[in-house]
Amino acid sequence: MLVTGFDIIFFWVARMIMMTLKFTGEVPFKTVYVHGLVRDGQGQKMSKSKGNVLDPIDLIDGITLDELLEKRTGNMMQPKQAKAIAKATRDEFKDGIEAHGTDALRFTFLSQATTGRDIKFxxxxxxxxxxxxxxxxxxxxxxxxxxxxxxxxxxxxxxxxxxxxxxxxxxxxxxxxxxxxxxxxxxxxxxxxxxxxxxxxxxxxxxxxxxxxxxxxxxxxxxxxxxxxxxxxxxxxxxxxxxxxxxxxxxxxxxxxxxxxxxxxxxxxxxxxxxxxxxxxxxxxDHQASLDIEWLKGVIIAVRNIRAEMNISPGKLLDVLLTKGRPEDAERLESNRHFLSKLAKLESVTWLENPNDAPLSATQLVGDMEVLVPMADLIDKDAELARLNKEIEKQDKLIGGIEKNSGTTVLSPKLP
Structure with missing residues (x-):
């Protein structure tokens, strides 16, 4: 197999085939993988005259800014451009280029090898x-x-x-x-x-x-x-x-x-x-295992979201209630209680048969099921009300500014 860029298909690939057929009677390769051109971050073709070439060795092993400047501006065919190239290089690589290793570079190019597209590095x-x-x-x-x-x-x-x-x-x-x-x-x-x-x-x-x-x-x-x-x-x-x-x-x-x-x-x-x-x-x-794990992940993520939204310490053990789900949800709870307790950091997790018995709680949905974290003893009610009122005032000011600038109300149907 031959790997090549599309820009030299005729100048190199086709001529290799013609010459080899002429002198040996055989095709030199049966498969040609054509990839896009590797361009710089702005989509420009890399060239020494532009001073935007990135040497793979520098990406692998790293290079200091001074060494990179010398590499890009030394022995230029158009020395007048050296100053502009040096400035652009300093702006893009303030501290030079860190070492990234061969594997990271290979994986980067593979991830960007989309059919019919150049690679914007x-x-x-x-x-x-x-x-x-x-x-x-x-x-x-x-x-x-x-x-x-x-x-x-x-x-x-x-x-x-x-x-x-x-x-x-x-x-x-x-x-x-x-x-x-x-x-x-x-x-x-x-x-x-x-x-x-x-x-x-x-x-x-x-x-x-x-x-x-x-x-x-x-x-x-x-x-x-x-x-x-x-x-x-x-x-x-x-x-x-x-x-x-x-x-x-x-x-x-x-x-x-x-x-x-x-x-x-x-x-x-x-x-x-x-x-x-x-x-x-x-x-x-195992399709059933996939469904069960997705349910488990959903509950864990729901508890973590509640922690983040309510500013609850990640290390605090919580009491969690699950309700309004399907019969299989209750079965999954019993089968995976140990995983839930460890990964979501729970003191207890209970299935609540009657949703009306739920205390004041922060809530997240996992499908039809509700994940409840009772808020008693977890937050200061007065402090939370003060925080919410402050947030309301902030949003009111934003709305007022929009209305002032547009000359109409935010909820006006005339706005697009």
Whole structure:
């Protein structure tokens, strides 16, 4: 396969084919992947004369401002532009360019490789994907901390999978299918996005947190802890294989420590490069687990939103009431009380059969169900009324200013 920009299809690609056919009678490559041009942050084509070229080595290893200025303004064909280029460089890179690493740069380009579009290079995207690499690294540290030297079920011992275990295994199957399909279709932007969402939003943000109530519970069974450790390790090991074509260095480094815990063969010179590509196992897709986890996440997010809106300390244990839901909501509460109590930091969580019995509470909706946090003893009533009155006065002033400037009332139907 040949990878090339569209601007040299005739000048380079077509001539390579014609010359090779002429002298060898064979086509030099069967597949040509054509990508867009990499432009600067303003959409301008990069060129030395404009002084807007970004050297990939500088993005990987970093460069000081003085070195960058020397690189952009030294030996110019049009020295008169040096002053303007130096000013633009100082404005854009006040402290030079930090090191971001090869994997972050590769992932950035892959994420922007949209069909039919040039790449408008954005340093903020590069920094974001460096954070993604750090997120994967820190998640691996958590897994190793809880799995190394522990029983991870590699010898076939009995395991008990929690709801969270079944859910993340199911989500992994979906991600494997999405990434594989995208890679087969050369939609590297879709592949990187699917991997990013799984690693950051599902594995790190939720599953790692859901694993703690099992691993750190002294009353949890050995089978349950073994099942969670095995899931932590195996899902991470599979994710590393999915990510390896996009981020080869960090995945190889982590895999060397994670693979033995997952039961992978670790012969001489074993490398993630030689491992099989992950394949989806439809039998592991658990739709019910996905529905149950979405319900669980909804309740936890609702409680967190109430905390933020009512200025309740994140560490304060709350009493929570659930009401007006469906019968399966009450069943889910009983099955997931432990997860809710730990992740939402609850003193108690109770199903309220009669909504009319609810005390004065802050409320959030999760589908048809109401999540109630009773406000007694949580807030100062007089202070809260004063805060609300102050907010009303502030909004009234804003409305008055709009009415004064427009010459009409805010609620006038004449306004567009």
């Amino acid at each position: 954005d340093m903020n995207r590069l920094e974001g994907y460096r954070n993604f690499c750090n997120k994967l690294w820190n998640a691996s540290r958590y897994v190793l901390m809880n799995a190394e030297g522990e029983d991870c079920g590699t010898s076939g011992e009995e395991v008990e999978l929690s709801l969270a275990d079944r859910w993340i295994i199911s989500q992994l199957q979906k991600t494997e299918a999405q990434v594989t399909k995208a890679m087969d279709e050369y939609r590297f932007d879709h592949a990187s996005q699917a991997l990013y969402e799984f690693v950051w939003n599902e594995y790190c943000d939720w599953y790692l947190e859901l694993s703690k109530p099992v691993l750190w519970d002294e009353n949890a069974s050995a089978e349950a802890k073994r099942g969670t450790r095995r899931t932590l390790v195996r899902v991470l090991e599979t994710t590393l294989r999915l990510a390896h074509p996009m981020m080869p260095y960090i995945t190889e480094e982590i895999w060397q420590r994670v693979a033995p815990l997952s039961g992978a063969y670790m012969g001489k010179d074993a490398s993630i490069m030689h491992q099989a590509w992950p394949e989806t196992d439809e039998s592991k897709v």
